[in-house]
Amino acid sequence: MxxxxxxxxxxxxxxxxxxxxxxxxxxxxxxxxxxxxxxxxxxxxxxxxxxxxxxxxxxxxxxxxxxxxxxxxxxxxxxxxxxxxxxxxxxxxxxxxxxxxxxxxxxxxxxxxxxxxxxxLGVEDVGASFPHRVTFHPTCHSLRMLGVGDRPQRLLRKVHGLQLVDLPAAGECCGFGGTFAVKNADTSIAMGADKARRVLETGAEVLVAGDNSCLMHIGGILSRQRAGVRVMHLAEVLASHEGAA
Incomplete structure (x- = not known):
């Protein structure tokens, strides 16, 4: 192939x-x-x-x-x-x-x-190790346009040492939306702040998503709040061998 x-x-x-x-x-x-x-x-x-x-x-x-x-x-x-x-x-x-x-x-x-x-590939366990408390933000296009569903969560649950916690109101948009964030900045920031608050409710150390555009938006808000929550793309977590024996 x-x-x-x-x-x-x-x-x-x-x-x-x-x-x-x-x-x-x-x-x-x-x-x-x-x-x-x-x-x-x-x-x-x-x-x-x-x-x-x-x-x-x-x-x-x-x-x-x-x-x-x-x-x-x-x-x-x-x-x-x-x-x-x-x-x-x-x-x-x-x-x-x-x-x-x-x-x-x-x-x-x-x-x-x-x-x-x-x-x-028919794979869920990719041999990753990442000993952290993680929550996952499902991005709008992956949910609504592609129907990716729970595939990312299934992959994360197979990562050694990872504790996956549910994100409240996970399906709500983070407010980025490409040019929407520029043309409608106030609305975009308000939506991002709502998403950041939900992330903090989980007590997660790391917010994971499949789109870096959304992570940049939410992560920027979390950073300005000095929330202490990292953002990482799904691929980076699945590539990790952190904590592996």
């Missing part, structure tokens, strides 16, 4: 350790991963703000970069959701039947990280 890593703009620019963690986990499981150098943005920011025509060349680039792979893995429910559900809309709008066909072929091969581990 030919597997490609779609690192996403956010991780490439701000959180490169997440991509390294994905590679660590997959290689531990015997999966060889390619990194197509031609990859760029998935086009989600343009689609979300109504610039569908401008998104067409971005989707074309995605097809060129990833065609021929059996699976495309993204450590982001947000970007994986865009590939699976928004690319088809963009391709159909373009009037290019060839692009629409290529997108229809690639979209079902695109997976959020936890989906790939659980559904494609």
């Amino acid at each position: 030919r597997v490609a890593l779609m690192i996403t703009c956010f991780n490439d620019a701000l959180f490169p350790d997440t991509g390294k963690a994905v590679l660590t986990v997959l290689r531990r499981l015997g999966v060889e991963v390619d990194f197509p150098a031609a990859q760029a943005c998935c086009a989600q920011p343009m689609v979300n703000t109504g610039y569908l025509d401008e998104a067409v060349p971005v989707v074309r680039n995605f097809v060129r970069a990833f065609e021929g792979y059996d699976a495309i893995v993204a450590p982001s429910g947000s970007c994986a959701g865009s590939i699976r559900h928004q690319h088809g809309l963009v391709a159909r709008r373009s009037g290019d039947a060839g692009l629409a066909t290529a997108v229809a072929r690639l979209a079902p091969r695109s997976y959020e990280f936890s989906e790939f581990l659980v559904d494609v």
